[in-house]
Amino acid sequence: MEYPIIKLSFLFLLSAFFSSCEASYFSLTTFHLQRIEEEFPLFAGYVRYLLHSPKRLLITIVVGNEVVNALISITVTALFLRFFGNQGEWLAIFVTTLSLLIVGEAVPKTVGIKNSVHLAPFFAPFLMIGYIVERPVVSFLEIITTKLMKRFYRNRDRQEGITEEEFKMLIDLGHREGILEEDQRDLIHRVFELSDKPVSELMVPRVEMFCLPVSLPLEDMEREIIKIRHARIPIYGTDKDDILGILYARDILSIKLTGEHATSVTKLLKRPYYVPLEKSAGVLLRELQLRHLDVAIVVDEFGTVAGMVTMEDILKHLFIDVYDDYGIREQLWHRVDDRTIVVSGRMTLREFQEITGMEVPLSKSRTVGGYILHLFGKLPVPGETVEHRGYILQVESLIGNRIAAIRVRKKEGNG
DSSP states (O other), rough: OOHHHHHHHHHHHHHHHHHHHHHHHOOOEEEEHHHHHOOOOOHHHHHHHHHSSHHHHHHHHHHHHHHHHHHHEEEEEEEHHHGGGGGGHHHHHHHHHHHHIIIOOOOOOOHHHHHHHHHHHHHHHHHHHHHHHHHHHHHHHHHHHHHHHHTTTTOOOOOOOOHHHHHHHHHHHHHTTSOHHHHHHHHHHHHHHHHHSGGGTTTTEGOOOOEEEESSSSSHHHHHHHHHTTTTEEEEESSTTSSSEEEEEHHHHHHHHHHHOOSSSGGGEEEEEEOEEEOHHHHHHHHHHHOOEEEEEETTSSSSSEEEEEEHHHHHHHHHHHHTTTTSSSOOOEETTTTTTEEETTTEEEEEEEHEEEEEEESOOHHHHHHHHHHSSSSSOTOOOOEEETEEEEEEETTEEEEEEEEEEEEEOOO
């Protein structure tokens, strides 16, 4: 009697082990894996190795669990038949099922999910042994399941799960039901939009980039930086297409505070990070985070500098409501009267279209200033006007060769 009880206790312990393994490993998130690397560095590599092939890991766990559960059923049935005769068969089924549900499934899986960070590293060495012991069976089952899945999903879309549009619909539903506030819903939508938005729509255009020549003495650079109050300044050689590096205001100002003497500004420059015009703003945000950078130089297909974009430019797009609340957002237009507004040349054509209702081809230019240049076919002077789609567009001011402001007036009889 003593031997079967010890045997059953050990088998139930193994069943709980496999169930807990399954729950703990398949509930791990990226955040959990980072914690494991920090708290259990010796076992973190094993955990990542096991999760590298989730299908094989799952088959290993399931095979071990099924074998153990089968041994439990055989042992319990034999024990009950010995003491209760033929009537013990049904009693054995009931006791085995209930015991496995509680001791072998519900409890260990709950514990595994709640303590996945601590249990996954602890289980790792035992699962590695299981990998070796079960390898022939696991490899065979992996081949069979792969072939079955390919046959089953041959005419199906392989990408299951929720799509971006479905997720957006759920977000909108959550807002309608009062679960999400309007600003929360808008933020989530902007996160999705970020992956489709090219950096060209967020960058500071080349003509508006504040750059300094490398030939300028340090004292003059310091004076210009204090005057303009920019944190990051591109430094160029012959022209703006020859960006030598990024100068951080803190670096040059620290020289004055510490009394140090720099022989050349080039020693203070950080290597510029170049990105194409078409790069996704969402991808760039992740790249800047990974590289510990906060500025990128945008170039066109010919390698010509088109502008620059900073981490702040991207975050402004995401957290536009916060910038509005604190009055940080740039005012791109103001109303003069019921029929007239003045807009900045930097306003995007999409925003311009939304504000005025004017139908404009978005492919012609990115900004209103660029579109006005296209309409005139030359650089206009302040005061020049052009009629377009029921509106009178008048150039208000220029900054260098850039159109800074445009007065937009709806013609009489046009709405």
